[in-house]
Amino acid sequence: MSVEYRRVRVSSALSRSGLYDLDYAYNPYAGCAHGCLYCYARYYTPYREVAENWGRVVYVKENVVEVLRREVRRLRRGVVGVSTTTDPYQPVEEMEELARGGLEVLLSSGFRVSVQTKSPLVLRDLDLLAEHKDLVDVGFTVTTLDDEVARLMEPGAPPPSARAHALRRIAAEGVRTWVFLGPILRGVNDSEESVRRVAQLAAETGSELIYDFLRLKPGLEKHLEPLERRFPGASTTPRWWRERVAALVERVCRELGVRCEPSFPPSKARAARITDFA
Ligand code: SF4
Structure with a gap:
């Protein structure tokens, strides 16, 4: 799928995060060339063109690092x-280096950074991440370790085998890592075998595993149609199914000695949060 890039200028770099474990979010791009079918970040971008052409139009915030440099001077760590x-770490980052620029500013200013990606391009910045390992954690989204199923769900993203390789390299440097098993979709990546393979990767790399289910937003069904054609029912999330799969994930993690928690632990739930998308 071809992607159009537009350069935009911004007046702020950090936004307040609604996630319970983050204070701020740094999004150097608007839109994402990975174009995952299930992605609902499209509902949170202020740019209409990006939202309506998710995966096909990406805005590059060309001055975001410069703005960030000014912001960190006045913000609480x-x-x-x-x-x-x-x-x-979508493909455009290779040239633009806005994620790397942001990391440099944040880490040298004493902010903690939690990176989440599907791309081995993050390895380019391993020097920086390893140097500041006390301030950093890196998470890889691995919905499945089946490259073919992943290609259907996440058509523009690097294959999970490449993500697993990158995760192993980062963990080997002593950087704290985690695996995001999400979203889990009914009949797609909810089997014990599929869950076990991902949990095994977490076990092998000493990563925590965080899991989540598909979060349907109005209108998201139409983007999930290609998945529904191959896996009928994939866009449904009945409660009994969520409970059954949560129990499965937690049991498998227990068996493998992996620390595991839902993306939105009930004890930490807050209203109006958005989840991890990367
Ligand atoms: S889920 Fe993440 S990687 Fe996929 S399109 Fe959304 S933001 Fe990009």
Whole structure:
């Protein structure tokens, strides 16, 4: 799928995060070339063109690092999610280096950084991440370790095998890592075998596993049609099914000695949060 890029200028770089474990979000791009069918970040971008052409139009916030440099001088230190509504290491980052620029500013200013991605491009910045490992954690979204199923769900994203390789490299440097098993979709990646393979990767790399289910927003069904054609019922999330799969994930993690928690632990729930998208 071809992607159009537009350069925009912004007046702020960090936004307040609604996630319980983040204080701020740094999103150097609006939109995401990974174009995951289930992505609902499209509902959170202020740019209509990006939302309506999710995966096909990406805005590059060309002055975002410069703005960030000014902002960090006046903001209280905290934890910054990089990123929450776009993948910071989508292909354009290779040239633009806005994720790397942001990391440099944040880490040298004493902010903690939580990176979430689907891309091995993050390895380019391993020097920086390893140097500041006391301030950093890196999460990889791995919905499945089946590259073919992942291609259907996440057509523009690097295959999970490449993500697993990158995760192993980062964990080997002693950087704290985690695996985001989400979204889990009914009949797609909810089998014990599929869950176990992902949990095994978490076990092997000493990563925590965070899981979540598909979160349907109005209008998202139409984007999930290609998935529904192959996996009928994939866009439904009945409560009995969520409970059954949550129990499965937690049991498998227990068996493998992996620390595991839902993306939105009830004890930490807050209203109006958005989830991780990358
Ligand atoms: S889920 Fe993440 S990687 Fe996929 S399109 Fe959305 S922001 Fe990009």
